[in-house]
Amino acid sequence: MPPVVRILLRRIALLAPLLLGIALFVFLVMRFSDVDPASAFFQGANPTPEQLHAFRERNGLLDPLPVRYIHFVGGLLHGDLGTSALTRARVADQVATALPLTLQLTFLGLGIAVVLALAGGVTAAVYRDRWPDQAVRGVSLVGVAAPGFWLALLMIQYLAVGRGWFPPGGYVNPADSFTGWLRTMALPALALSLPVAAQLTRIVRTSVVEELDRDYVRTATGNGLPPRVVVGRNVLRNALMNPLTVLGLRVGYLLGGAVVIETIFALPGMGKLMIDAVQNGDPAVVQGVVLTTAVGFVVVNLVIDLLHLLVNPRLRAA
Secondary structure, three states: OOHHHHHHHHHHHHHHHHHHHHHHHHHHHHOOOOOOOHHHOOOOOOOOOHHHHHHHHOOOOOOHHHHHHHHHHHHHHHHOEOOOOOOOOHHHHHHHHHHHHHHHHHHHHHHHHHHHHHHHHHHHHHHOOHHHHHHHHHHHHHHOOOOOHHHHHHHHHHHHHHHHOOOOOOOOOOOHHHHHHHHHHHHHHHHHHHHHHHHHHHHHHHHHHHHOOEEEEEEEHHHHOHHHEEEEEEHHHHOOOHHHHHHHHHHHHHHHHHHHHHOOOOOOOOOHHHHHHHHOOEEEEEHHHHHHHHHHHHHHHHHHHHHHHOOHHHHHHO
């Protein structure tokens, strides 16, 4: 069996206890919520104590906590995230409707961040201590300090409302109009990606500078290899270790930041679903969104680990 396959199987086997721990954490945190699902279900009405008791009994809310957790995990294994206390709709169906947009926004922002970071970081490293390096470092410093929601508001003010180049909000399905989809997703993806791109740029620059100072680079350059070949074939590949590690950690920021960005741009994704659930007092939906986001973060970090193995053959040998 190839080493990469063995490592992949081991990582997947380790996912099971990790996912159980995440489910337990989310389950316990939601139990400390002040929102009562029975009261939320009868919101706007005046239920009698008998009606509240019957609802709790019917939905297993009176069972001991361990029993409720076992039922909760059993439902997860069958793809059941629970039922909304307000609409009586399956939470899994609501998440399945909202998740594609959040994934589109997250991975579009991730792609923009990676492209900007590689372009800026490599340029700054190659022109170390010269004006391109100083310019890239200055811009990245501003990007690190600027929060995504503030950038989103500025973009709406100047690029959407002021110039009319982009719509200030809303969503167009790419199946209906790919151009319309790009216009509606451009500003949210940029606002989400720029802080991450600024951080990655600084890390890429540092990693590439360290590689450029190694002996093999001087040897390759002395043998007449063009700098673009040395940087593209050897330096960049060896310098990607630290940026990949940080990128895996920043995916959590992208998923969490998507909640805020979606709210600002009125995008019907996981962010809007969670905000509406919090405002309406629907803990089952909040629980489903948080759990889905946490699982997505774990899966993306597994993919980042596999990219480490593909980029660095020494890790495969170890």
